[in-house]
Amino acid sequence: MLSVIKQKFFSWVDNRAPRQTMTLLQQRNIYILPTRYGWLMLMILVLILIASTNYQNNMGFMAGFVLLAVGLLSVFYTFRNLKGLEVRCLKAAPVFATENASINVQLTNNTQSQRLAIGVGLSKKSVGYVDVMSQSKSAAIIYLPTSKRGLVDIPRIACSTIFPFGIFEAWSWVRTPYQVLVYPKPIPCPEPLTASNSGIDEGQTREKGSEDFHSLRDYQAGDPIKQVMWKAYARERGLYSKEFEDYVGEHQTLSWDSVAHYEKELAISYLTDAVLTAENSQQVYGLELPQQTVAKGQGPEHLHTCLKALALM
Amino acid sequence: MNVKELPISRQGIVPLLIAIEAMVLLPLWFYIPSWISALTVALLLGKYVMYRKGITPLRWVLLIVVLLCVGGVFLQFKTLNGRDAGIGLIALMYTFKLLEARSYRDASLILFISFFIVVTAFFYSEAIWMGLYLLVAVLSILLGLVALNSPQGVQGLGSVGKISGVTLLQAIPIMVLLFFFFPRSSTPLWSMPTDTQAGSGIDDTMSPGSIGALHTFDDIAFRVDFEGEVPPRSEMYWRGLVLSEFDGFTWFKEEHSPIRQELELPMTSTYQYRVQMEPNNRNWIFGLEDLAEAPDGAYLFSDFTWNRRRQTTKRFIYSAQAYDIDFSQRQLTDLQSERYLQLPSNSNSDTREWAQEQRSNHQSDEAFTRWILSYIHQNQYSYTLTPAVIEVDTIDGFWFDTQEGFCEHYAGAFVYIMRSAGIPARVVTGYQGAEYNPYGDYYIVRQSDAHAWTEVWLEGVGWRRIDPTAAIHPSRVEEGLRSDASSRDGWLEEFGSDVGFDTPNGLFQNLALRWDAIQNFWSETVMGYSQDMQFNWLRKLGIERHQYRYLGYGLLATILLAGLVFGYFVLRGAQKLEPVTKHYLRLLKKLQKHEIPCDRTMGPRDVLQLTRHTSQKVYSRAAPALKTYIAMRYQEQAVDSELLKRFKQQVAKV
Structure with a gap:
């Protein structure tokens, strides 16, 4: 029952907070309610008024009404603390599943009043606080726990404040169009991957290989013509062949087939781990997935391409 | 960092709470039994020492001391139920609570309970000094709340503390109106035990000759x-x-x-x-x-x-x-x-x-x-x-x-x-x-x-x-x-x-009379404000019947009026934009009028491009303003009054 109401409520909230890169906090998207201490204060206020009526104590009435007036004013002060702030979520860097994605939220205050103790978090109950001085920006980082690989929508972000008196809490839910890319969780494979290595593609090997000059040796029949050191031959120093490092077994194509017999998610994790290992030991690697093939390569961008392919598989 | 989860050991919150409790209890010390007063002072000092030395009291020791104190109060008053016993007990519990306070929750509880403690002091005295006490006490409690709720704690009090003073000043007119309209009752809601203090003045017997000196x-x-x-x-x-x-x-x-x-x-x-x-x-x-x-x-x-x-x-x-x-x-x-x-x-x-x-x-x-x-x-x-x-x-x-x-x-x-x-x-x-x-x-x-x-x-x-x-x-x-x-x-x-008796008319006498006139106003008109007085002024307005209802209307009107007036002033402060943004927003509005589908979420460069592609005519007029804005915002161009003025003019031309 309660969860149904909660669901209805949040779908209503989401309708009012469209996903946009910048959200301006204003009347229509700021909510305000007393905190638990606000309710406590109300109780104390009622107690004071009853006691003052009974003892016909006008001093007590004064105290009660000062309290009431402070409560009334704190509605405006708390509300004002949020109003007019611009909230932007920056694009979040990809993370591996079960790691926390850090979402950078930027608060911009274009007004001339300072905004203190603005809480930013995934829910009102777990927020981190930042101050936003007048005409300045502050950033808050939210850590979003991830569990599954893939593209994850950034959930609604709560911006809340109980400043200055803690009697009322004003808050707003902000939604951003950005998503977090979550890579699969890397798990080392218990048995070595039967890598479909061994320069299947001759041309590619050579092309790659020719970049890594290693040493010279005497020409032997059958050496590729490209590897002959023609400059030395021209100077009549003899026929030499340029020798290249032996890549066989060190440049590999990681194939889905090698892990296909495992459960799908586990298989993906194993491949992820293999990709990371390859990258870390500065190998050249490619990836062969049922729907997609990533050509051999190396470097952070190549790694990202591979991991993204795995994440979205 | 989460304020709600922070212990109050940060940034001098504890000394502030001690000072607030001392401030709030000050008048009570003169009225409650002296051993209770002394004990509360000792507890406050004890808390300060513990705070400095970083000691936390053992819960079970505290519990025993609290029970002993309850016993002491019972022995003193022979009851725990009466007004005096209740106030003594509350004062003790209030200081004990501070002694074991360690969380935001404890501190909040203490600060809000403080409001009630302030009111208990008024059972003993309604003198004009108590009005001053009310103001100072409420101000210090508000200051405590602000410090507790701001991440910088007490350090930022100079700039942040202003807000509690301003709030109190704004609260006073609302309080006066509520005080004026709130319906009073002529009879108590329940009977109260009468005090047994001896009254001074005229007695109901007279024994001349037995008295050696009349004071x-x-x-x-x-x-x-x-x-x-x-x-x-x-x-x-x-x-x-x-x-x-x-x-x-x-x-x-x-x-x-x-x-x-x-x-x-x-x-x-x-x-x-x-x-x-x-x-x-x-x-x-x-x-x-x-x-x-x-x-x-x-x-x-x-x-x-x-x-x-x-x-x-x-x-x-x-x-x-x-x-x-x-x-x-x-x-x-x-x-x-x-x-x-x-x-x-x-x-x-x-x-x-x-x-x-x-x-x-x-x-x-x-x-x-x-x-x-x-x-x-x-x-x-x-x-x-x-x-x-x-x-x-x-x-x-x-x-x-x-x-x-x-x-x-x-x-x-x-x-x-x-x-x-x-x-x-x-x-x-x-x-x-x-x-x-x-x-x-x-x-x-x-x-x-x-x-x-x-x-x-x-x-x-x-x-x-x-x-x-x-x-x-x-x-x-x-x-x-x-x-x-x-x-x-x-x-x-x-x-x-x-x-030839002198009629005293010295300066001191005059001052004393002036002071008494103020006290008289306080006690007769302010503290003596009663149902009779309420009905009297209503009658003067011509309202003879349904007087309670009209007082209710007054109350409601006060709250609405206060909401409107302060809502306007307080929120206007939040909308006051810094000039560059203000002019830029005006520029965007003008562009929208020229049917360029731009809005605030777009960057100024995008707006510039959009304008060029939509209407060459508008672009020629809006481009200088947009370019100035980009220069000011993204190219670290120093914004001086000269530039601001030019920007304003450029916006005006669009």
């Missing part, structure tokens, strides 16, 4: 506002009690009953006045002679005194009229004659015989009465507040031997002599005279104005007031009493010109 207190008994004519001070006899039973030593109040039917006496109204009486913890109230119709909440008794059903434990305000009552057509009943002639037969026989002898030398009761007064005037009778103590036959001793005393001696002896001579008489006690306060246009009657005089029944005249003390020759009034007494006591004023 006069300058405490205020009541204040009086006259409407219209004011009687001369020598005529201001504030009647309180009639003492008619005498056992040879002490005068007692008679058994009397309220007059339920209309007084069938010819009388004329003389003065109208309003009394604001300080609590005296007694049933009787005072009125200007002659008393008739009792004010609301009081009864007229057969001896022409007023009584309330309840004791006056709080300031009591009432309006009344003085009358001239014509008793000439009345006779004393046999029962009354017997009562007002009653004397114990076994004491003071010298005086009785002397009185009977002297009476036979005079024609009438009236002549005899006048002769006694002149006897006092001409013989060595003197006025002193420190008379000799008389062991037995107090009246004989006073009349023939010591011949010194104050009003009680004279009134007692005079009534005794009258009764001995067969003239019905009784002692009346109350206050005589008043001090005029020109700054508030009212009169102050103090405890030191307490007085005793007599009433004598003269055939064909009725009760006649006679003040034998006034017959003392002024030269025999104790030195030092003169100047003091002359300012207030009308009975001496008559002689004032003879002996």
Whole structure:
């Protein structure tokens, strides 16, 4: 029952907070309610008024009404603390599943009043606080726990404040169009991957290989013509062949087939781990997935391409 | 970082809380039992030491100490239920809570409970100082709340603390309006236990001769506002009690009953006045002679005194009229004659015989009465507040031997002599005279104005007031009493010109009167604001019926008005944009008017491009402004007033 109401409520909230890169906090998207201490204060206020009526104590009435007036004013002060702030979520860097994605939220205050103790978090109950001085920006980082690989929508972000008196809490839910890319969780494979290595593609090997000059040796029949050191031959120093490092077994194509017999998610994790290992030991690697093939390569961008392919598989 | 989860050990919150508790408890320390006061002070100091040394108290030790304290309070008051016991207990728990406070929750609880503690102090005093205390206490509690709720804690108080001061200033007008409209009740919601403190002032017995020194207190008994004519001070006899039973030593109040039917006496109204009486913890109230119709909440008794059903434990305000009552057509009943002639037969026989002898030398009761007064005037009778103590036959001793005393001696002896001579008489006690306060246009009657005089029944005249003390020759009034007494006591004023008493009008006296005028306003108009006063001003507005409803309307209107006014001012502050943004937003609005689908979420470069692709004409006009904006925002161009002005002009041209 309660969860149904909660669901209805949040779908209503989401309708009012469209996903946009910048959200301006204003009347229509700021909510305000007393905190638990606000309710406590109300109780104390009622107690004071009853006691003052009974003892016909006008001093007590004064105290009660000062309290009431402070409560009334704190509605405006708390509300004002949020109003007019611009909230932007920056694009979040990809993370591996079960790691926390850090979402950078930027608060911009274009007004001339300072905004203190603005809480930013995934829910009102777990927020981190930042101050936003007048005409300045502050950033808050939210850590979003991830569990599954893939593209994850950034959930609604709560911006809340109980400043200055803690009697009322004003808050707003902000939604951003950005998503977090979550890579699969890397798990080392218990048995070595039967890598479909061994320069299947001759041309590619050579092309790659020719970049890594290693040493010279005497020409032997059958050496590729490209590897002959023609400059030395021209100077009549003899026929030499340029020798290249032996890549066989060190440049590999990681194939889905090698892990296909495992459960799908586990298989993906194993491949992820293999990709990371390859990258870390500065190998050249490619990836062969049922729907997609990533050509051999190396470097952070190549790694990202591979991991993204795995994440979205 | 999460404020709610932060321990309060950060940024000097704990010392601030200690200071706030001390501030809040300050007035209570004067009223609650001294061991409780001392313990709360010790706990606060203890908390400070623990805070500095980083010690946290053991829970079970704390629990034992708390239980011991509850036991102590119970032993002190024999109950935990009464008001005083409750307040003592609350004060202790309040400080214990701070001792073990470690979380945001604890600190919040302490601060909000503080508001209630402030109110408990008002049960003891509603003096004008307490108004100041209220302001300072609320300010410090608000400051504590702000510090607790801001991440910088106490460090930022300088700039942040301003908000609590401003809030309090804004709260005051709202408070005043709510105070004005909130419906008051004329009766308590539940009965409260009465206090058992002894009241100062007039007692219901009088034993002249037993008192060696009369201490006069300058405490205020009541204040009086006259409407219209004011009687001369020598005529201001504030009647309180009639003492008619005498056992040879002490005068007692008679058994009397309220007059339920209309007084069938010819009388004329003389003065109208309003009394604001300080609590005296007694049933009787005072009125200007002659008393008739009792004010609301009081009864007229057969001896022409007023009584309330309840004791006056709080300031009591009432309006009344003085009358001239014509008793000439009345006779004393046999029962009354017997009562007002009653004397114990076994004491003071010298005086009785002397009185009977002297009476036979005079024609009438009236002549005899006048002769006694002149006897006092001409013989060595003197006025002193420190008379000799008389062991037995107090009246004989006073009349023939010591011949010194104050009003009680004279009134007692005079009534005794009258009764001995067969003239019905009784002692009346109350206050005589008043001090005029020109700054508030009212009169102050103090405890030191307490007085005793007599009433004598003269055939064909009725009760006649006679003040034998006034017959003392002024030269025999104790030195030092003169100047003091002359300012207030009308009975001496008559002689004032003879002996050249000074009328004090020094600076100090003026200041004191001004101060009293302020206090009077405070206690009468502010603290005395009641249901009667509410209904009175409503009646003046022409609202006779549904008065509660109109008070409710007033309350509602106050809250709405406060919401509108402060909502406007407070929120306007939040909307005040810095100038560059303000002009840029205006520019965007203008572009939208030219049907360029831009909005605030787009970057200025995108807007520039969009404009170029949409309308060349608009672009040529808007481009300079947009480019200036980009320069100011993204190219670190320093924004000075010159540039700002140019930007403004460029926007205006679009």
